Amino acid sequence: MATLWTGGKIYTMAKVGETVEAVLVEDGKIVATGSVDSLSPQATSIQYLQGNVMYPGFVDSHLHIIGYGEKLKHIDVSNVRSKEQLLAIIRERMLEVPADQWVIAIGLNETQLEVPIFPTLAELDALGEAHLIIKRTCHHLILANSKAMAFAGITNDTPSPEGGVIEKIDDQLTGVLKDAALYMIVNHMPHITLEYIEDALEKAVISLQSYGLVGGHSEDLSYYGPPIQPINAFRKIVEAKQSFKVHLLQHHTVFKEVTKMEETSSPYLEFGAMKIFIDGAFGGRTAALREPYCDEPGNCGMLVHSTEQLEQYVQLARQYGQTVAVHAIGDLAIETILNVFATNPPQKGQLDRVIHCSLVDEGILEKLAGLPVAVDMQPQFVQGEYAAELARLGEERAKGLHPLKSLLDRGLVVAGGSDAPIEVPNPLYGIYAAVTRRNLGESHNGYGPEEKISRFEAVRLYTVGAAQIIGQDDIRGKIEKGYTADFTILEEDLFTIDIENIPQVKAAYTVVDGRIVYEKRCKE
Structure with missing residues (x-):
């Protein structure tokens, strides 16, 4: 049973502006792309796009899915x-x-x-x-x-x-x-039961699908009782329904426990890198800085772990052939973990991941470019708290705040996420932020405008980049033969509409392995 998808613009994301007329899908895979005339003889059914625009399935490269569901509950x-x-x-x-x-x-x-x-x-x-x-x-x-x-x-x-x-x-x-x-x-509130977790997870997945997301890279295994509890929730709500694809990071405190469980991965529930928090955040002035906060002299934030502890955690991951994903916001935090990575490299072909990477300078950028490291960015971070961060860091340091173009220009793999529930997990909000670096409704040239990127590069963060960062860019992130039939189908063309309208664009369909898992209702 092969289905032909056609009737709207289809962006492959293989290169700038590349489109195809039709996509042939069978057994959850793309078997061919090309013209309607050449592919229709092989099709047993046709799915018309109704003039909507198809992209490879958007993936949020960093969020907390259960935590996002909690935000919807509370x-x-x-x-x-x-x-x-x-x-x-x-x-x-x-x-x-x-x-x-x-x-x-x-x-x-x-x-x-x-x-x-x-x-x-x-x-x-x-x-x-x-x-x-x-x-x-x-x-x-x-x-x-x-x-x-x-x-x-x-x-x-x-x-x-x-x-x-x-x-x-x-x-x-x-x-x-x-x-x-x-x-x-x-981590110890008594209402965190399996039923509570399942309800939060189900609410989250339904919401994420409505934004056109086909999957997400999440970190949830250390906050909801024993790790088997959230794992069982993911098995029931995500894996069994096969309507969303989750890549789970494993917090270092439960990494060994989860590894010993010998939990098997599937396309809908994968077990990925060890997650480590290196520092805090700018909001509470706990992000680790080389120099003190401008508005709190004497406070440089804090490193959550010593260098020796970090080395032990990274070496543990390496024993199991695993990569490491780190939350690192301040320049001291980033520099500290990059030094650890340099002396404890992953296996050939693997990429460690720096999540947030919020404050850099030329030296840090050079170190990043010289290591097998990918960067997991949240473009919306440049919006809401930029003024407060400027006050905390000062104008000179703020030149390295929330980089994007600097990372891409150095050839680094960069993926885009929301860190939901921190930000709204609508990828179009992130795309808008990456291109404009300003809040919706503002008219200035952007916060740190030299770090603005093109629309194609911004969409790529949620397609190709999200696949590259987990080593799956040979099967996900593009519309090409042999790739998974995961599609985000929007009502507008993100590359041609007025930039200010991007955040308002709605998902018409969300498609996972060739199956429609979300369809916009007329009343929406």
């Missing part, structure tokens, strides 16, 4: 503009739930509030009797009320854990927990 506070509005929204929910329940708000960005300050612990405690957690947009900082901290045994006398900060003023808790400290609460 209170989204990413659009609040004042502390009073924030407290009112949470108070309403707190009054609705029993005292033993948990209220979770996600996406707080204090830099967009009228007065950019967090609520005090007293203000949080006054909202109600339930346990309360507010996750900052970066997810490297949370606010917790006294009841939530008591649940984790956190008191005024509790020392900060290695790689984290329990914030105190005059030896009194403020409710602010950074990096490793926040896991003292969030």
Whole structure:
């Protein structure tokens, strides 16, 4: 049974502007591309594109799928503009739930509030009797009320854990927990059951498909109880339905445990690199810098692990023939892990991955280009918090903030993602950000305009780049014979429409292995 896809523009992404008239698909693979006349005799059915535009299936190269599902389940506070509005929204929910329940708000960005300050612990405690957690947009900082901290045994006398900060003023808790400290609460909340995980995962996949995504590279195995629990959820919600393709990174704390399980990979659920967090984020001033933050003298952020620990983790991955993917935002963090990679290289043909790679200079760019390393970028990071990051880093350092063109110009493999739930996982938002480097509705030349890239290069981040970064660019990321029949079909041509309209474009169909897994309804 071979199906001919035609009736709209079809971009192969093999080279700039290349299109074909038709694509022949059989058993989930592309068996030929060409003209309708040449391919129709081989087809048993025809799928008309109805004038829509086909691309290789878009893949988000870095997100937290279950975490994104949690954002869909809980209170989204990413659009609040004042502390009073924030407290009112949470108070309403707190009054609705029993005292033993948990209220979770996600996406707080204090830099967009009228007065950019967090609520005090007293203000949080006054909202109600339930346990309360507010996750900052970066997810490297949370606010917790006294009841939530008591649940984790956190008191005024509790020392900060290695790689984290329990914030105190005059030896009194403020409710602010950074990096490793926040896991003292969030990794142990009692409502994280298998049913909860499955519900979050299902909500996430449905949403991701509606954005035209056919897959994502996710890191979820260390946050939801024993790793077998999220793995079983992925088996049930993703693998069994064969409607989405997940590539799972494995946090270093569970890497050996998962490896010993001898879990088998499939096209819909793959087990990939060891994931390590090197530092924190700019938002909480925990990203590791060579020089102090401009707005907090004496603070250079923090490295989560010593160099010796990093070497041990990387060597463990190498024992199992595996690559390593690292969260590294600050220049010190990036430089530190690149030095470790240089002395502990992967197998020939493999690529380690630097996720975020948010602050570079010429020296770091040269080191990246000289190593078997790919870079996993989140183009939307240049938007919402750029002004705050500029204040933290200063104009000179900010010249190396959120690079894209500099990486591509040096021949590095670069993929694009959202880091959802940090950003909205709509790949078109990322494409727009990569091309314009500004927020929608703004008219300036961009934040760091020298790092802007072309539309083709931006789309390539989510197609070819997402396949290259996991060594699958011979079967995924293009519309060519022998490649998987994963397609993102949009209502508009991203290469010809007005650039300002790109974020509004809708997915008409999402196709995985030749099967339509999402179809836009008229009312949408």
